[in-house]
Amino acid sequence: MITGRGLGVAGRGLLLSLAILLPNTTYGQDAPNGSRAPRAVAIRGATVLTMAGPALRNATVLIRNGKIAGVGTNLTIPSDASVVEASGKYVMPGLIDAMTYFGIDAQDLAEAADPITPELRIIDAYDPTGMGFVSGAGPLRASELLIGGVTAQYVGPGDATIVSGQGAVVKTAGPNLSSITVKEPAAMDMSVGSGPTKTFRAKNRTPNTHPAVMSLLRQSLIRAEEYDRAWQLYNSRPDSAKSRATPPKRDPGMDALVKVLHRQMPARIQANTVTDIRGAMHLAEEFNFLLIINGGAQAYQMKDELAAKKIPVVLGPISHPFISGDEIPDLKEYPAPDERNAGWLRQAGVPIAIASYSHGLGGLAQPVTGKWLLIDASLAAGYGLPDDEVLRAITLYPAQILGVADRLGSIETGKDADVIVLDGPPLSIKTWVESVYVGGELVYQRGAGNAVLAGEPKR
Amino acid sequence: MITRRSTFLLLLVPALASTPALARAQASPASPSVIALRGGTIHTAVGPVITNGVVIIRDGKIAEVGSGVAIPAGARVIDLSGKEIIPGMVDNHSHIGAAPEDLNEQAVSFGPQHRMVDALNPDDRGWKPAADAGVTTVVTGTGSGEVSSGEAAVVKTYGADFQKRILKEVGGLKIAMGRKGPNRPPSTSPAVTAGLRAMFIHAREYMDSWNRWDAGGKQGPPPPRDLGMETVARVLRHEDYVRAHVHAASDIMALLKLKDEFGFDLALHHATEAYKVADEIARRHVDVVGMPLFVRIGMKEDIMRSPYTLWKAGVTYAFHTDDPVVQSKWFRYCGAMAIRYGLPEEEALKGLTINAAKIARVSDRVGSIERGKDADIVVLDGPWYETKTRVDYVYVDGALAYDRGREGK
Numbered sequence: 001m002i003t004g005r006g007l008g009v010a011g012r013g014l015l016l017s018l019a020i021l022l023p024n025t026t027y028g029q030d031a032p033n034g035s036r037a038p039r040a041v042a043i044r045g046a047t048v049l050t051m052a053g054p055a056l057r058n059a060t061v062l063i064r065n066g067k068i069a070g071v072g073t074n075l076t077i078p079s080d081a082s083v084v085e086a087s088g089k090y091v092m093p094g095l096i097d098a099m100t101y102f103g104i105d106a107q108d109l110a111e112a113a114d115p116i117t118p119e120l121r122i123i124d125a126y127d128p129t130g131m132g133f134v135s136g137a138g139p140l141r142a143s144e145l146l147i148g149g150v151t152a153q154y155v156g157p158g159d160a161t162i163v164s165g166q167g168a169v170v171k172t173a174g175p176n177l178s179s180i181t182v183k184e185p186a187a188m189d190m191s192v193g194s195g196p197t198k199t200f201r202a203k204n205r206t207p208n209t210h211p212a213v214m215s216l217l218r219q220s221l222i223r224a225e226e227y228d229r230a231w232q233l234y235n236s237r238p239d240s241a242k243s244r245a246t247p248p249k250r251d252p253g254m255d256a257l258v259k260v261l262h263r264q265m266p267a268r269i270q271a272n273t274v275t276d277i278r279g280a281m282h283l284a285e286e287f288n289f290l291l292i293i294n295g296g297a298q299a300y301q302m303k304d305e306l307a308a309k310k311i312p313v314v315l316g317p318i319s320h321p322f323i324s325g326d327e328i329p330d331l332k333e334y335p336a337p338d339e340r341n342a343g344w345l346r347q348a349g350v351p352i353a354i355a356s357y358s359h360g361l362g363g364l365a366q367p368v369t370g371k372w373l374l375i376d377a378s379l380a381a382g383y384g385l386p387d388d389e390v391l392r393a394i395t396l397y398p399a400q401i402l403g404v405a406d407r408l409g410s411i412e413t414g415k416d417a418d419v420i421v422l423d424g425p426p427l428s429i430k431t432w433v434e435s436v437y438v439g440g441e442l443v444y445q446r447g448a449g450n451a452v453l454a455g456e457p458k459r
Numbered sequence: 460m461i462t463r464r465s466t467f468l469l470l471l472v473p474a475l476a477s478t479p480a481l482a483r484a485q486a487s488p489a490s491p492s493v494i495a496l497r498g499g500t501i502h503t504a505v506g507p508v509i510t511n512g513v514v515i516i517r518d519g520k521i522a523e524v525g526s527g528v529a530i531p532a533g534a535r536v537i538d539l540s541g542k543e544i545i546p547g548m549v550d551n552h553s554h555i556g557a558a559p560e561d562l563n564e565q566a567v568s569f570g571p572q573h574r575m576v577d578a579l580n581p582d583d584r585g586w587k588p589a590a591d592a593g594v595t596t597v598v599t600g601t602g603s604g605e606v607s608s609g610e611a612a613v614v615k616t617y618g619a620d621f622q623k624r625i626l627k628e629v630g631g632l633k634i635a636m637g638r639k640g641p642n643r644p645p646s647t648s649p650a651v652t653a654g655l656r657a658m659f660i661h662a663r664e665y666m667d668s669w670n671r672w673d674a675g676g677k678q679g680p681p682p683p684r685d686l687g688m689e690t691v692a693r694v695l696r697h698e699d700y701v702r703a704h705v706h707a708a709s710d711i712m713a714l715l716k717l718k719d720e721f722g723f724d725l726a727l728h729h730a731t732e733a734y735k736v737a738d739e740i741a742r743r744h745v746d747v748v749g750m751p752l753f754v755r756i757g758m759k760e761d762i763m764r765s766p767y768t769l770w771k772a773g774v775t776y777a778f779h780t781d782d783p784v785v786q787s788k789w790f791r792y793c794g795a796m797a798i799r800y801g802l803p804e805e806e807a808l809k810g811l812t813i814n815a816a817k818i819a820r821v822s823d824r825v826g827s828i829e830r831g832k833d834a835d836i837v838v839l840d841g842p843w844y845e846t847k848t849r850v851d852y853v854y855v856d857g858a859l860a861y862d863r864g865r866e867g868k
Contacts, residue, residue: 429799
């Protein structure tokens with residue numbers, strides 16, 4: 001998924017190298033001791049929850065050049081490594097918030113002039129210098145998210161239209177926009193729920209109803225199939241014939257939908273009710289695309305069907321599953337929630353992630369609920385989701401669902417060194433994220449007492 | 460905080476139409492009138508923790524609580540070894556129990572005469588989730604769409620006899636600081652404050668006119684009665700108090716100056732920026748019912764820390780959900796978040812129970828596990844503040860209002 005906008009792996013590596021060579025502009029300059037970050041860091045003595053296997057007591061995580069270089073209980077710490085003592089603490093992968101609108105101006109969330117806009121790419125509106133991010137010169141840091149240990153998030157267009165555009169997976173800290181972009185585009189965001197009907201009812205335009213939403217979406221996918229066939233036909237002609245024929249008209253939206261039809265990019269369809277989930281599953285079957293259900297408040301009622309087809313569900317918050325841009329969602333648009341949803345889905349074998357769906361909530365509140373991702377997810381532990389599964393639902397599983405598990409989601413040799421250190425068991429409300437490493441760099445450290453952050457401007 | 464009108468509560472009512480029948484069955488006289496809760500760790504909210512304690516419930520009241528309490532013959536003994544016991548919680552600011560359309564009389568800016576109790580629906584779908592979560596008493600009130608939207612009610616969330624559930628029909632006069640919107644006067648904060656000042660002045664004049672009539676031997680026709688002014692007069696006579704929706708520090712200061720001028724009792728609600736003026740609040744003995752802290756709303760760290768800041772300053776602090784902003788079932792985690800941000804555990808529990816009851820002026824009945832109080836008791840399977848901990852049983856007036864095992868949850 002390397003694009004003109006995201007520099008991809010090669011570009012990122014180059015930027016990190018530059019960061020090391022140029023201390024005045026680096027990312028590592030903000031390490032608490034003011035020096036540039038060492039090339040190797042060993043976090044020693046903690047309970048390491050790798051997410052890839054059982055908990056390791058009194059273990060070491062070795063970081064080198066931004067990657068996990070080793071993890072285990074009998075690791076030899078290289079002489080050039082800077083040692084971080086972490087006995088009594090817990091180390092786990094940085095959290096991944098699999099669905100947010102964080103970093104997008106609310107006005108950029110819905111191009112409501114048209115219900116079908118697959119050509120839009122959220123990265124074009126992503127502003128990692130505003131909102132909860134530290135603004136001004138220097139490295140990018142989503143301070144408000146780092147407090148909660150979130151090191152990567154999926155950011156998508158809003159749910160106000162049927163096909164709202166392409167989302168991206170980004171890190172919450174890094175030297176610049178290119179380097180924090182992990183995958184773009186990562187998925188096509190769609191909604192067959194109440195978002196589009198509400199939007200267009202207010203405009204007195206179609207779609208007003210769920211059947212109209214479904215038929216418009218089906219029609220767009222058929223159009224994309226026709227578009228794809230037209231291009232295939234054109235491309236299959238010999239060059240001599242091509243020069244005489246008029247090529248089909250290029251349409252970036254159709255190009256993007258064709259990627260979905262070719263299973264090169266999943267479609268994430270927001271669907272909370274059984275009706276909407278069923279509708280989305282039928283479409284996925286009809287057009288053979290990779291489906292991810294967003295929201296899934298009633299997904300437990302479809303758990304066996306979802307499991308059989310291995311369709312992942314990116315759940316809304318356990319505490320407030322009404323994923324809505326409204327300050328107070330209109331509950332008639334949402335099914336009655338059941339906190340046991342996550343547990344039931346896992347038990348049935350449905351891949352799940354628990355996400356914050358962070359929205360700006362108006363003037364009162366900062367547009368940040370992602371920092372409570374861990375606390376919110378921990379509720380599920382009281383409702384039948386095993387403790388280790390709660391943690392996987394905000395680390396490894398979202399990485400897998402988002403297609404970035406080759407780099408993120410667990411503490412395994414070769415993966416990005418995005419790790420967090422906690423001062424107690426992760427599921428206790430008293431536990432704090434003490435420090436956060438992204439790409440091996442210390443990007444956040446909790447200050448003494450309850451003070452904000454070392455090295456962070458006080459806002 | 461509620462100004463937006465929606466209809467979701469109404470629409471879901473039919474789904475729970477059987478609730479009252481269930482409630483009656485659970486409160487039936489078949490249960491013995493003396494119950495002994497034995498073996499749990501008791502957090503009374505007013506004293507030290509009692510381990511391996513006993514609570515004796517007689518006729519819906521707490522007859523005895525302690526560690527060496529004898530269990531009366533014939534009592535129904537419930538073994539709660541390994542469980543944690545806290546008082547039934549008191550949510551000091553909620554909007555459950557009424558149709559959302561009834562929360563704001565948007566057509567007027569001043570409606571102190573309006574009473575939430577007149578909108579309460581015994582079959583509302585909001586009661587049960589609150590009771591099931593251990594929120595046994597709520598101060599449920601009108602919204603913030605008007606400068607003064609009327610009187611809250613203090614109500615239990617469970618019980619067969621709705622009239623008996625009501626602790627206070629008239630329980631706190633709601634006012635709402637801050638502009639009401641560009642197209643709706645008063646559209647600036649100073650105009651809101653000026654409107655309130657005028658309201659209090661009119662109430663004083665109203666009281667004076669009655670006093671003059673009384674002093675004159677009640678000769679001639681009495682002054683015309685005014686329901687709104689009677690409500691404000693009760694506040695000025697300290698028979699009632701003001702619950703003020705307020706966010707900005709500037710609005711808090713404006714309110715405190717109004718209090719200095721007119722001398723009413725005051726609780727600040729939401730009080731987002733109260734931490735900035737904690738000393739000003741504390742020295743006037745004004746109470747704070749602070750922002751719902753549990754995760755739906757992302758708030759700045761200073762706001763998250765404000766329960767600690769205000770407690771340190773000496774303010775009586777209580778929590779609220781503002782349901783539906785935060786659902787009642789997550790009420791106890793508002794207190795848990797305050798612990799996370801430095802408030803001692805026992806102070807956080809007070810904010811969920813006795814402090815909330817005191818501010819609502821119902822602490823003679825609810826808010827702690829003490830002899831003589833209503834037997835409103837919550838039993839949990841672990842520390843009350845941990846997210847993994849579940850409520851196992853809830854008693855309201857000694858009746859088992861919730862039994863997790865029975866509900867299959």
